[in-house]
Ligand SMILES: Nc1ncnc2c1ncn2[C@@H]1O[C@H](COP(=O)(O)OP(=O)(O)O)[C@@H](O)[C@H]1O
């Protein structure tokens with residue numbers, strides 16, 4: 001059965017994580033970035049408004065400096081993100097240009113949620129960019145977002161950032177690309193008989209327990225942060241599809257309502 005609400009979606013946020021942008025050997029996954037640029041440009045040509053939330057600054061920074069280990073020291077992480085972000089955007093600009101698609105960059109801090117004026121400014125900028133037919137590319141401003149005592153500037157992770165961006169622009173759909181096909185009843189990397197949830201209507205304690213199981217990264221990332229993002233969306237009557245970043249072309253099927261990945265929605269039919 002087609003996912004009816006998705007067929008009405010016009011404004012779509014896509015979030016891609018480091019695992020879909022980098023290869024296991026630490027090099028850049030050029031074919032995935034190219035495919036993403038193609039698919040998002042194609043959506044834009046077909047009249048969708050598209051926003052990309054991307055991770056990868058630190059991963060690309062590590063690649064540039066020929067390092068394998070993510071440093072523990074915060075200043076080193078900030079430096080890596082600053083180095084990697086430029087290269088990441090350069091790659092996106094080149095790949096999107098192949099498809100005649102213009103892009104822009106926004107680096108956000110939590111100020112856009114905590115200060116109404118900052119929130120309005122970010123919203124206005126994004127709306128202006130979308131009306132110009134541009135695909136805004138967003139990441140956290142990792143080089144300067146470091147929490148101080150009474151001034152929290154970090155989102156924590158880009159799953160949460162993508163939900164906040166979706167709320168900011170009133171997106172009809174968030175498509176979250178992960179390294180897994182969706183949310184399962186147990187971690188499929190550990191259990192062969194794990195079954196995927198096609199739909200989720202509520203973030204229950206039971207789901208939190210399932211998502212926090214072994215194999216998931218605690219703190220940032222992991223399935224727990226995807227459920228936290230879904231919770232933000234539910235609070236705003238918004239929707240999300242969690243799917244695998246290895247098959248980026250499936251985004252086109254997702255917007256056509258195909259049953260791919262896990263569909264997080266509250267079961268509310270939209271008018272029109
Ligand atoms: N119930 C579950 N269903 C799916 N994945 C789970 C579950 N529990 C834990 N995980 C883990 O969460 C991982 C996906 O989250 P994450 O590591 O943040 O990937 P990414 O950064 O690519 O989005 C999976 O690879 C899997 O190991």
Ligand SMILES: N[C@@H](CCC(=O)OP(=O)(O)O)C(=O)O
Pocket residue numbers: 016017018019054055056057058059081139140142156157158159220221222
């Ligand atoms: N903002 C950071 C990534 C933060 C993050 O949440 O990463 P991921 O779990 O790969 O989506 C970066 O660009 O390296």
